[in-house]
Amino acid sequence: xxxxTRLDYTLVAEGYAEYTFxxxxxxxxxxxxxxQLVRSKLGFKGGDAGKTRVLKEVSSIFTxxxxxxxQLLIAGVDLDTADxxxxxxxxxxxxxxxxxxxxxxxxxxxxxLHFVPVQAIEQWIAYQAYRAIRSDQYSANSLERISQxxxxxxxxxxxxxxxxxxxxxxKIALVADYDELxxxxxxxxxxxxxxxxxxxxxxxxx
Numbered sequence: 627x628x629x630x631t632r633l634d635y636t637l638v639a640e641g642y643a644e645y646t647f648x649x650x651x652x653x654x655x656x657x658x659x660x661x662q663l664v665r666s667k668l669g670f671k672g673g674d675a676g677k678t679r680v681l682k683e684v685s686s687i688f689t690x691x692x693x694x695x696x697q698l699l700i701a702g703v704d705l706d707t708a709d710x711x712x713x714x715x716x717x718x719x720x721x722x723x724x725x726x727x728x729x730x731x732x733x734x735x736x737x738x739l740h741f742v743p744v745q746a747i748e749q750w751i752a753y754q755a756y757r758a759i760r761s762d763q764y765s766a767n768s769l770e771r772i773s774q775x776x777x778x779x780x781x782x783x784x785x786x787x788x789x790x791x792x793x794x795x796x797k798i799a800l801v802a803d804y805d806e807l808x809x810x811x812x813x814x815x816x817x818x819x820x821x822x823x824x825x826x827x828x829x830x831x832x
Contacts, residue, residue: 630662631832635698636691638669638684640676642788643747643795644702645669650799652700655821659829666696674788677703685729692734698824699731702741705813708770709744717742717813737824741817744770748777751795753810754802755781759794766810 633656637648649665656663668687670679680703688699703724709716720742725732732738743749749769755761761780769777782790808815 628660630657630660631829632662632664633698633828634664634666634694634696635700636666636668636687636696638680638687638699638701639747640680640703641674641747642791643751645671646792646795647747647751647799648700648702648741650796651802651804652821655804656825659825661825661829661832666691666694668694677706681724681727684724684727685731688728688731688734688736688738692731692736697736697828699734699736699738700740701728701738702743702747702817704746704774705742705744706774707745709813710770714744714812717744717816721816737828739817739820739824741820742813744811744813745772746774746777747795748774748781750807750811750814751798752777752781753814754798754807755794757801757803758798764810767812769811 635652637645639645639648649663653663668691680701684701688701691699701724703720705717705720707716721740724740724742728738749772752761752769753764756763772780778786781794804818808818
């Protein structure tokens with residue numbers, strides 16, 4: 627049996643849920659392609675960094691990741707608002723702002739992927755919550771109208787500590803159907819397509 631191909635990556639994101647949900651999602655997607663993902667210790671290590679800090683520090687973190695030989699760099703921030711328009715102009719604008727914050731690292735020797743959940747990462751998690759915890763099953767693109775505060779209340783039942791967020795995010799991420807989630811959330815589909823394309827290309831060339 628062929629040994630999995632190692633892929634080193636760095637993740638830079640806002641908060642606790644991102645640093646739990648995204649790595650599990652990436653690992654599951656990578657395993658489908660026979661790739662073993664290894665996340666670096668760079669970034670905020672699961673802390674609650676916030677959007678401003680991510681945008682300010684992502685370029686320097688990515689520069690360090692490139693120096694360390696990482697082949698994949700990923701960054702994400704929340705949109706922090708609704709975006710009901712079919713073409714999601716607010717989402718597109720925030721994506722551009724995030725990409726611009728990468729600076730010169732965008733021309734480096736690693737692939738760079740980005741994600742911007744409409745409202746917050748909890749929107750993505752809530753769509754798949756019914757698979758892991760007692761929760762309603764929501765129709766596609768229906769959670770974009772719910773504020774971050776309400777989404778977190780919905781998922782975490784009033785608890786706001788990092789441990790609670792990580793526990794719920796992990797439980798849902800492990801059983802989520804990510805192809806279904808891409809049909810439920812346009813902002814996740816945007817990220818999912820990037821991830822699939824990169825991993826397929828990486829697997830084919832290694």
